[in-house]
Amino acid sequence: xxxxxxxxxxxxxxxxxxxxxxxxxxxxxxxxxxxxxxxxxxxxxxxxxxxxxxxxxxxxxxxxxxxxxxxxxxxxxxxxxxxxxxxxxxxxxxxxxxxxxxxxxxxxxxxxxxxxxxxxxxxxxxxxxxxxxxxxxxxxxxxxxxxxxxxxxxxxxxxxxxxxxxxxxxxxxxxxxxxxxxxxxxxxxxxxxxxxxxxxxxxxxxxxxxxxxxxxxxxxxxxxxxxxxxxxxxxxxxxxxxxxxxxxxxxxxxxxxxxxxxxxxxxxxxxxxxxxxxxxxxxxxxxxxxxxxxxxxxxxxxxxxxxxxxxxxxxxxxxxxxxxxxxxxxxxxxxxxxxxxxxxxxxxxxxxxxxxxxxxxxxxxxxxxxxxxxxxxxxxxxxxxxxxxxxxxxxxxxxxxxxxxxxxxxxxx
Numbered sequence: 001x002x003x004x005x006x007x008x009x010x011x012x013x014x015x016x017x018x019x020x021x022x023x024x025x026x027x028x029x030x031x032x033x034x035x036x037x038x039x040x041x042x043x044x045x046x047x048x049x050x051x052x053x054x055x056x057x058x059x060x061x062x063x064x065x066x067x068x069x070x071x072x073x074x075x076x077x078x079x080x081x082x083x084x085x086x087x088x089x090x091x092x093x094x095x096x097x098x099x100x101x102x103x104x105x106x107x108x109x110x111x112x113x114x115x116x117x118x119x120x121x122x123x124x125x126x127x128x129x130x131x132x133x134x135x136x137x138x139x140x141x142x143x144x145x146x147x148x149x150x151x152x153x154x155x156x157x158x159x160x161x162x163x164x165x166x167x168x169x170x171x172x173x174x175x176x177x178x179x180x181x182x183x184x185x186x187x188x189x190x191x192x193x194x195x196x197x198x199x200x201x202x203x204x205x206x207x208x209x210x211x212x213x214x215x216x217x218x219x220x221x222x223x224x225x226x227x228x229x230x231x232x233x234x235x236x237x238x239x240x241x242x243x244x245x246x247x248x249x250x251x252x253x254x255x256x257x258x259x260x261x262x263x264x265x266x267x268x269x270x271x272x273x274x275x276x277x278x279x280x281x282x283x284x285x286x287x288x289x290x291x292x293x294x295x296x297x298x299x300x301x302x303x304x305x306x307x308x309x310x311x312x313x314x315x316x317x318x319x320x321x322x323x324x325x326x327x328x329x330x331x332x333x334x335x336x337x338x339x340x341x342x343x344x345x346x347x348x349x350x351x352x353x354x355x356x357x358x359x360x361x362x363x364x365x366x367x368x369x370x371x372x373x374x375x376x377x378x379x380x381x382x383x384x385x386x387x388x389x390x391x392x393x394x395x396x397x398x399x400x401x402x403x404x405x406x407x408x409x410x411x412x413x
Contacts, residue, residue, distance in 0.1 A: 008097035011104035012084060015120055025150035030122040034155055036110055037126065040133035044074070046156050047141045047248065050148035050186040051165025053295050057233055057273050058165050058241045062248055063141040065267030067091045069259045074132040074140035076153070078121070081275055081400035088128050090135055092272070103127045121145050125152040147175050149188020161251055162189050162196040162217075163244050166237070167204035168294035169323075183207035190215050197222065197247050199240055222247045231268045235277035235288075236305060237298040242268070275399040277302055284384055285315075287403075289396035291322050296330040299393060310389040314338045315376045317398040318354065319347040325357045327394065332358070337366040337383060341376040343397035373401045 034041060049059050056077050063075040073091055080086040085094040107126050111118045118126070125145075132140050139160075144151040148164075167183050175182045183204025190196045190211045195218040198208055205221075212219035222243045229246075231238055245268075249259050275287045277299070290299040303312065314331065316338055318324035332338055338358070340351035351369040358367060370376040384390055392399055 004096070004098035004101065007101040008085075011101035014108060015084070015104055015123060024119050025147065027150060027152070027155060029116055029118050030125060030152040030155050032114070033107070033111055033116050033118055033122065033126050034129065036114060037130050040129040041156050042158065044129070044132050044137060045139045046159040047139065047161055047163065048144070048153065048156055048159040048189050049141065049163045049165065050144040050151075050189045051163075052168040052182065052186070052292070053298070054165035054237055054241045054244075055143045057238060057276055058163060058244050059141045059143045060273040061231070061233070061241065061245045061268060061271050063089070064092065064271040065245065065249060065259065065264050066139050066141070068267035068270065069263040071138040072136070074128070074135070074137040076125070076128040076132075076140065077143040078124070078145050079396060079400075081396060082404045084124070087124060088131060090132070090137060095131060099131070100127070103131060119152075122152045125155070129155075144186075144189065147182075147185035147188070149185045151189075154189055156189075157191065159189075159191060159194055160255070161248060162191065162194060163248060164189070164196065164198040164202065164204075164208055165244060166199070166240065166294065167202055168292060179203045180207055184211075187211040190217050192216060195220055195251055197244055197251065199223075199243065220247055220251065229265065229268050232271050233273055233276065234279070234302070234306065235298065236302040237295075238277075274403070275396060283380075283390065284386070284388065285380070285390035285392060287399045288391065288393045289399055290331070290393045291318065291327065291395055293323060293326045293330060296327040296393075299391075300331055303389070303391065307389045311387055312336045313380060313383050313388050313390045315341060315373075315380060315390065315392040315398075316354065316394045317341045317343050317351075318349045318394045319343075319345055319397065320349050321347060322394075324349060324354065324394065328354070328358060329361055329363075331393065332364050334363045334365055336364045337368075338364055339368045339370060339376045339379050341370045341373060341398065343373070343395050343401050345395070345397040348395075348397070373398060373405060377402070377406070 049055050063073050066073040075089040078087050085100050088095040107123050142153050144153050164186055175185045184207050187208045192215045197220045200221045224239045224243050275289050278287045288299050290296045340354045342348035368379050
């Protein structure tokens, strides 16, 4: 019998080949492929989540609550940090590498036999829907990949409800260069007569409101959450995400879905979502993928709140499509120490370029340049004391590299 690890690596090699690893927004290919599987997305109960920031945390909290309420719950998110299998979970357990590989081979073969040139993300999305249907899950929580309107996950025709988290400028090359344009893409997940939940202060609210009116959908607006709930996710932004989750639970209850209050508390206390203000105690290091200005503001706010008196040592990287100049200006203080590095991504920005941007702004005083995560961690270990707090931010690629190299995944996932 073939080794599951070897099969998995072969499947990943095919999945990430040049012919599939690209972004091509649109629904025709994924709908045609799903049709060949008798539209599994229409046979499972979905909660669909879009937004710029907070999607993953919101999905993780909601899935954890449903799992603790006794339901077999699927969760589809992106990107992954270490293994592709992290993207597809049932009751917080990753799909096995063997099952993942088998489905990759099957779906790619089906696509090729029918002359469907599906992208990597489209194949993964079909895999998730097929896997969840075959495993007979009770509910699925589905996070959009990019945007919403033309995202592969938007093949869902009739979700139980839609959630739109914080909207801000990101992926402007594909989604538009204004809040209104981006909100239009995110609001594309709103379906006729299906309730949609968002925050009262969301920047794209008027666009969402207009779409909800056009589709005769109940628009449910929420304030920040009740702080009496204990959530196993730190960060200033989690209050806003929690408010969306609690309103979603309330909405599901109104539709006859039993979710006892005790299981809400248990689900929130036990939720896990790595690399989002995740503290690695053994290294005195916080991991956070903050890669756009809004996420940077929230990370800075959280650090000011949780560690106001600690000197900060940063390990920072970015990819070229992000507004790294503004992100760094938001994150760093003049007194901070910054270790600049780069991930294994082909789009990683040179640390020298990052340093030049910092020097333009006359900040901060201490800057180190490294060429990879290992070098940056070696310097960090020499600098960190109990008087400091370390923060790795700017890129999920880098946090993924870190988790893989230092085997943190086994301890914290």
